Amino acid sequence: MPSSTASPPAISFENVKKTYRGGQVKALNGVSFDIPCGEFFGLLGPNGAGKTTLISVLAGLAKATEGRVRVMGHDVVNDYAAARKALGVVPQELVFDPFFSVRESLRIQSGYFGVKHNDDWIDELLANLGLADKANANMRQLSGGMKRRVLVAQALVHRPPVIVLDEPTAGVDVELRQTLWQFIARLNKEGHTVLLTTHYLEEAEALCQRIGMLKGGRLVALDRTSQLLAGTAHTMLRFKTDVALPAEIAARARVTGRIVQVTAHDAAEVETTLATLRAAGVPVEDLEIGRADLEDVFLNIMQGDAA
Ligand SMILES: Nc1ncnc2c1ncn2[C@@H]1O[C@H](COP(=O)(O)OP(=O)(O)O)[C@@H](O)[C@H]1O
Ligand SMILES: [Mg+2]
Numbered sequence: 001m002p003s004s005t006a007s008p009p010a011i012s013f014e015n016v017k018k019t020y021r022g023g024q025v026k027a028l029n030g031v032s033f034d035i036p037c038g039e040f041f042g043l044l045g046p047n048g049a050g051k052t053t054l055i056s057v058l059a060g061l062a063k064a065t066e067g068r069v070r071v072m073g074h075d076v077v078n079d080y081a082a083a084r085k086a087l088g089v090v091p092q093e094l095v096f097d098p099f100f101s102v103r104e105s106l107r108i109q110s111g112y113f114g115v116k117h118n119d120d121w122i123d124e125l126l127a128n129l130g131l132a133d134k135a136n137a138n139m140r141q142l143s144g145g146m147k148r149r150v151l152v153a154q155a156l157v158h159r160p161p162v163i164v165l166d167e168p169t170a171g172v173d174v175e176l177r178q179t180l181w182q183f184i185a186r187l188n189k190e191g192h193t194v195l196l197t198t199h200y201l202e203e204a205e206a207l208c209q210r211i212g213m214l215k216g217g218r219l220v221a222l223d224r225t226s227q228l229l230a231g232t233a234h235t236m237l238r239f240k241t242d243v244a245l246p247a248e249i250a251a252r253a254r255v256t257g258r259i260v261q262v263t264a265h266d267a268a269e270v271e272t273t274l275a276t277l278r279a280a281g282v283p284v285e286d287l288e289i290g291r292a293d294l295e296d297v298f299l300n301i302m303q304g305d306a307a
Contacts, residue, residue: 008073009034010162010193011058016067018053018217027053029217030067035195035210037072037161040188042208042225043197044298049214051197052092055166058195059089071162085113088160090152092167092197098140102131102150105139106157113158125153128183130176145176152180156187163187164195169203181207201294205229211294213301221301228297235264236296237273239287246280249273254299263292 011034018028028050035041045051056062058069060076060083069076074083097105103122110118126132129149134142139150152168163184169177185207188194198204204211204225211228213221221228240258244250254261264270270289277284 007037008070010037010039010072011035011195012068012070013054013058014068014070016054016057016069017065018050018057018062019065026217028057028064031214031217031219032067033212033219033222035193037193038188038191039210040185040194040208041196042204042211043195043214044199044201044204044211044294045197045214046302050217051214052166053217054214055089055164055195055197058164059087060084085158086160086162088155088158088163090148090155090163090165090168092170094144094147094151096139096147096150098138101136101138102126102142102153103135105150106153109154109157115158118157121159122153122157125156128179128186129153130179145172148172149176149179152183161191162193162195166197167199168196169198169200177203201298205294213298215302221297225294229292229294234292235266235270236290236292237262237264237270237287238290240285241282243282245282246276249276263296 013031013033016028016031017026019026031050031054043051043054053062057064058071058076060080063077071083072086074086076083097108100108103126106122106125107118110116110122123132126135129152131146131149131153134146134150139147142150148168152165155163155165165184168180181203184194184196196204196208208225210223211221211225212219238259238261241260242258245253245255245260249262252262262273264273274284
């Protein structure tokens with residue numbers, strides 16, 4: 001069979017189910033998809049969608065109720081050590097040992113994975129994550145943003161082929177976001193596979209080749225980022241008005257107070273929309289015409305229009 005010579009995907013989820021409280025909470029409801037080696041993949045979804053649960057199952061921190069997960073071909077249950085070693089996971093919650101310095105904690109983490117004489121790579125990680133001057137600082141002296149940088153360094157200390165980041169930029173400053181994405185994008189170019197969960201759609205749009213969307217423990221969308229964007233109206237009109245919209249526009253508008261957002265597929269549709277508003281005597285203030293982004297795609301899917 002020709003497929004037998006192909007290398008396995010970096011990550012493979014096969015009908016993954018996870019229930020809590022004796023089946024009362026269905027956190028994952030049969031999730032299946034693969035992430036090929038070298039891909040930058042974005043997993044999006046609202047709070048409670050199951051993103052962290054999926055990553056916990058992947059990292060062997062939680063056991064799937066049903067289904068199968070493999071990392072670089074290694075089953076995360078039957079072949080745990082090999083699967084875990086292939087992964088670098090940056091957790092959503094800040095967890096750290098307050099008694100060690102930054103460098104000590106990275107050396108300990110190296111030892112945990114059996115990597116010796118790792119100081120050259122540790123220095124490179126510290127430099128690339130803007131931590132060089134914090135190497136000897138105690139973990140408990142660091143700010144939240146600095147701790148998050150250390151968590152990223154810890155995840156990468158054994159040079160894992162697959163990097164998993166669970167909302168790494170939630171509540172962090174712009175500088176860290178830029179530092180982090182520069183470095184992660186470089187590692188991806190060098191061949192590392194990246195799985196990222198985020199709330200920031202513009203981040204996913206800028207970085208990810210493919211995007212999966214979770215809702216209520218199910219995968220409701222999975223496509224190339226460009227395809228997801230192409231599948232929706234491209235243009236977004238935003239304006240303010242105090243006057244009621246004509247029915248045909250109200251039906252496809254998102255209204256927040258005085259602010260109206262209407263999508264259009266092309267320039268001609270922009271013109272007819274504006275002409276309809278003028279004919280109906282609706283005054284249009286502060287008009288902006290921009291590109292619809294992943295947030296619009298996401299809202300459509302989450303509202304059930306496209307699911
Ligand atoms: N340890 C747990 N015990 C019970 N319910 C849980 C536990 N962990 C997560 N859940 C529930 O599973 C669902 C998915 O949560 P989670 O994976 O954290 O979502 P996300 O990361 O997308 O916000 C939620 O309804 C959450 O309350
Ligand atoms: Mg989460």
